[in-house]
Amino acid sequence: xxxxxxxxxxxxxxxxxxxxxxxxxxxxxxxxxxxxxxxxxxxxxxxxxxxxxxxxxxxxxxxxxxxxxxxxxxxxxxxxxxxxxxxxxxxxxxx
Numbered sequence: 200x201x202x203x204x205x206x207x208x209x210x211x212x213x214x215x216x217x218x219x220x221x222x223x224x225x226x227x228x229x230x231x232x233x234x235x236x237x238x239x240x241x242x243x244x245x246x247x248x249x250x251x252x253x254x255x256x257x258x259x260x261x262x263x264x265x266x267x268x269x270x271x272x273x274x275x276x277x278x279x280x281x282x283x284x285x286x287x288x289x290x291x292x293x294x
Contacts, residue, residue, distance in 0.1 A: 201234050203257050206250055221245040 207214065218228040221242065230236040231246075237258070238246065247254040 201232055203246070204232050206252060206257060207232075210250065212250070217246065217249060220249045 206212075207217065214228055214232065215225055218225045221228075222245075223242065227236075231238050231242075243254045243258055247257055250257070
């Protein structure tokens with residue numbers, strides 16, 4: 200199951216509703232949901248806006264979370280880089 204499918208399920212949103220909301224065919228949306236194709240950057244933005252989540256969380260499986268201990272300066276890309284490095288280190292430890 201792709202992250203996009205998980206988010207739809209979590210939010211109780213039907214594929215047909217999302218397809219209409221972003222002005223795409225249900226068949227095209229289904230290809231994205233099944234991971235057979237990736238939507239364009241423009242369509243990623245439309246999907247994220249319709250679902251109320253970030254593109255990064257949907258399509259790159261990163262959730263941007265800021266804790267009180269982070270020195271967050273408003274740059275989400277830095278948080279994403281840190282999360283990516285943390286996940287890489289975790290994978291290396293498991294190997």
